[in-house]
Amino acid sequence: xxxxxxxxxxxxxxxxxxxxxxxxxxxxxxxxxxxxxxxxxxxxxxxxxxxxxxxxxxxxxxxxxxxxxxxxxxxxxxxxxxxxxxxxxxxxxxxxxxxxxxxxxxxxxxxxxxxxxxxxxxxxxxxxxxxxxxxxxxxxxxxxxxxxxxxxxxxxxxxxxxxxxxxxxxxxxxxxxxxxxxxxxxxxxxxxxxxxxxxxxxxxxxxxxxxxxxxxxxxxxxxxxxxxxxxxxxxxxxxxxxxxxxxxxxxxxxxxxxxxxxxxxxxxxxxxxxxxxxxxxxxxxxxxxxxxxxxxxxxxxxxxxxxxxxxxxxxxxxxxxxxxxxxxxxxxxxxxxxxxxxxxxxxxxxxxxxxxxxxxxxxxxxxxxxxxxxxxxxxxxxxxx
Amino acid sequence: xxxxxxxxxxxxxxxxxxxxxxxxxxxxxxxxxxxxxxxxxxxxxxxxxxxxxxxxxxxxxxxxxxxxxxxxxxxxxxxxxxxxxxxxxxxxxxxxxxxxxxxxxxxxxxxxxxxxxxxxxxxxxxxxxxxxxxxxxxxxxxxxxxxxxxxxxxxxxxxxxxxxxxxxxxxxxxxxxxxxxxxxxxxxxxxxxxxxxxxxxxxxxxxxxxxxxxxxxxxxxxxxxxxxxxxxxxxx
Numbered sequence: 001x002x003x004x005x006x007x008x009x010x011x012x013x014x015x016x017x018x019x020x021x022x023x024x025x026x027x028x029x030x031x032x033x034x035x036x037x038x039x040x041x042x043x044x045x046x047x048x049x050x051x052x053x054x055x056x057x058x059x060x061x062x063x064x065x066x067x068x069x070x071x072x073x074x075x076x077x078x079x080x081x082x083x084x085x086x087x088x089x090x091x092x093x094x095x096x097x098x099x100x101x102x103x104x105x106x107x108x109x110x111x112x113x114x115x116x117x118x119x120x121x122x123x124x125x126x127x128x129x130x131x132x133x134x135x136x137x138x139x140x141x142x143x144x145x146x147x148x149x150x151x152x153x154x155x156x157x158x159x160x161x162x163x164x165x166x167x168x169x170x171x172x173x174x175x176x177x178x179x180x181x182x183x184x185x186x187x188x189x190x191x192x193x194x195x196x197x198x199x200x201x202x203x204x205x206x207x208x209x210x211x212x213x214x215x216x217x218x219x220x221x222x223x224x225x226x227x228x229x230x231x232x233x234x235x236x237x238x239x240x241x242x243x244x245x246x247x248x249x250x251x252x253x254x255x256x257x258x259x260x261x262x263x264x265x266x267x268x269x270x271x272x273x274x275x276x277x278x279x280x281x282x283x284x285x286x287x288x289x290x291x292x293x294x295x296x297x298x299x300x301x302x303x304x305x306x307x308x309x310x311x312x313x314x315x316x317x318x319x320x321x322x323x324x325x326x327x328x329x330x331x332x333x334x335x336x337x338x339x340x341x342x343x344x345x346x347x348x349x350x351x352x353x354x355x356x357x358x359x360x361x362x363x364x365x366x367x368x369x370x371x372x373x374x375x376x377x378x379x380x381x382x383x384x385x
Numbered sequence: 386x387x388x389x390x391x392x393x394x395x396x397x398x399x400x401x402x403x404x405x406x407x408x409x410x411x412x413x414x415x416x417x418x419x420x421x422x423x424x425x426x427x428x429x430x431x432x433x434x435x436x437x438x439x440x441x442x443x444x445x446x447x448x449x450x451x452x453x454x455x456x457x458x459x460x461x462x463x464x465x466x467x468x469x470x471x472x473x474x475x476x477x478x479x480x481x482x483x484x485x486x487x488x489x490x491x492x493x494x495x496x497x498x499x500x501x502x503x504x505x506x507x508x509x510x511x512x513x514x515x516x517x518x519x520x521x522x523x524x525x526x527x528x529x530x531x532x533x534x535x536x537x538x539x540x541x542x543x544x545x546x547x548x549x550x551x552x553x554x555x556x557x558x559x560x561x562x563x564x565x566x567x568x569x570x571x572x573x574x575x576x577x578x579x580x581x582x583x584x585x586x587x588x589x590x591x592x593x594x595x596x597x598x599x600x601x602x603x604x605x606x607x608x609x610x611x612x613x614x615x616x617x618x619x620x621x
Contacts, residue, residue, distance in 0.1 A: 334459070348441070349450055367435055374440075374443030378443060378444060
């Protein structure tokens with residue numbers, strides 16, 4: 001079936017819920033703190049087979065969530081990866097048991113800064129401990145264990161999801177058969193950190209942020225969060241894509257000679273900002289961007305990235321990048337591939353030719369679909385699925 | 386491109402079972418697939434075209450998108466037993482560097498090059514006075530991808546200069562079975578349309594220099610090389 005032709009038919013075998021860590025089993029964080037209780041909201045598509053060998057973990061990006069293959073109940077919008085997860089698509093729930101979790105620190109049901117702090121009875125706010133990509137992955141591993149899954153057929157993700165994939169390979173290689181890392185990097189660059197800092201400063205400069213305790217005071221730093229999203233959104237698009245979409249087109253005839261959204265690109269960004277605040281928590285944004293900034297897989301392995309993959313030589317890797325992605329450029333993916341090769345891992349790499357920038361990950365990219373389909377089909381054969 | 390290509394058949398004979406093989410410019414992965422099926426090799430491809438990369442992925446082959454001029458640095462030193470470069474050395478910007486790189490990455494290189502000294506090429510130039518267009522080199526001068534053509538003699542000269550040893554050589558021509566040759570034999574530079582070489586670096590054997598991988602672990606001992614039908618030569 002051609003993945004690009006029609007929206008996918010509904011998935012019949014949806015499941016999921018909220019998993020809670022057993023009492024006395026906190027999430028041990030990289031910072032040294034413990035998080036308890038830990039709740040992880042997740043969705044599943046398809047059924048786990050008898051040998052429990054068909055599970056695929058999909059990791060979401062910075063502002064993503066567990067609703068990858070089905071409409072988001074909060075926004076009513078289609079699942080963020082419904083072009084990939086669905087009958088006849090590369091991750092077909094008739095063949096795989098697809099699991100998508102909301103990361104720890106998130107705001108779609110998993111424990112995060114908006115959750116209740118058992119110590120105070122109030123939302124955590126800034127009392128929430130700083131989390132890392134490794135912490136997100138450890139929480140996922142706890143959930144996977146509780147589902148009785150010893151080995152994942154694949155762990156897959158783009159952007160921050162791709163970083164989780166790399167972290168999985170470093171921390172739990174024995175639990176992986178294959179790994180797909182899309183439009184990601186092994187560490188955050190100075191530019192990546194700089195853009196995130198702009199976003200965080202915008203949130204914290206909003207008078208309604210209240211030192212992170214806005215929820216207790218019945219307000220929300222919507223303006224700050226919207227600006228953070230607007231700045232970040234520019235980094236997800238390529239210059240040619242912005243130009244093609246908007247150029248210098250005006251909203252109305254003539255200029256306003258003021259500071260209204262004269263240009264369509266302004267109006268678009270404002271819309272991105274205001275619609276984002278309806279679905280995302282400002283403190284979550286602070287914590288998750290921090291987790292990304294702290295990510296440096298090589299540093300955690302003596303400065304040698306290949307060391308991170310040393311125990312993952314049995315894992316089949318597929319690394320994909322987009323030619324016009326300037327947030328996590330192809331060179332970053334090539335560094336990952338070089339390290340995988342140096343570690344003796346079996347790695348494939350493709351640069352998808354597109355002018356859509358980092359966001360191509362979510363968009364109609366037949367070459368991406370083809371690469372995913374080919375990789376999963378052949379890897380499933382090797383796995384006997 | 387069918388799996389019965391004469392150069393494929395020859396490469397199949399040269400490669401030992403279970404070897405680690407890098408195919409530079411692997412196209413749709415046909416050769417790697419053949420070697421994987423017949424010789425159970427551990428294969429890796431390098432391919433520039435998106436269509437080729439997709440085809441390799443679909444076949445379950447490990448493939449890295451990239452080109453031989455730029456991206457051989459992806460691969461660590463001595464990470465393969467064989468590096469294959471089939472009929473594309475003459476398309477490289479820096480054939481000399483590429484050849485050295487192949488023999489950095491792998492213990493042996495399997496390289497095939499069209500011979501510009503072949504009689505058809507010579508006759509074509511002599512008779513027509515124009516850039517030769519032959520069945521081995523069919524493109525007109527203005528669209529050919531071949532920017533560094535050489536004769537058999539030129540190639541063996543380069544091997545000597547790079548201190549490479551020719552372990553085996555065979556002439557290929559238009560679908561006929563490969564013919565083992567002495568590459569610097571007096572007539573071969575006229576007779577051979579394309580030549581396929583098995584090359585290795587001529588190094589002083591140092592028994593203390595045990596190959597190690599990145600982690601300082603000793604590489605696995607290699608199985609004995611099975612006999613080849615080709616003539617093996619100690620020196621060029």
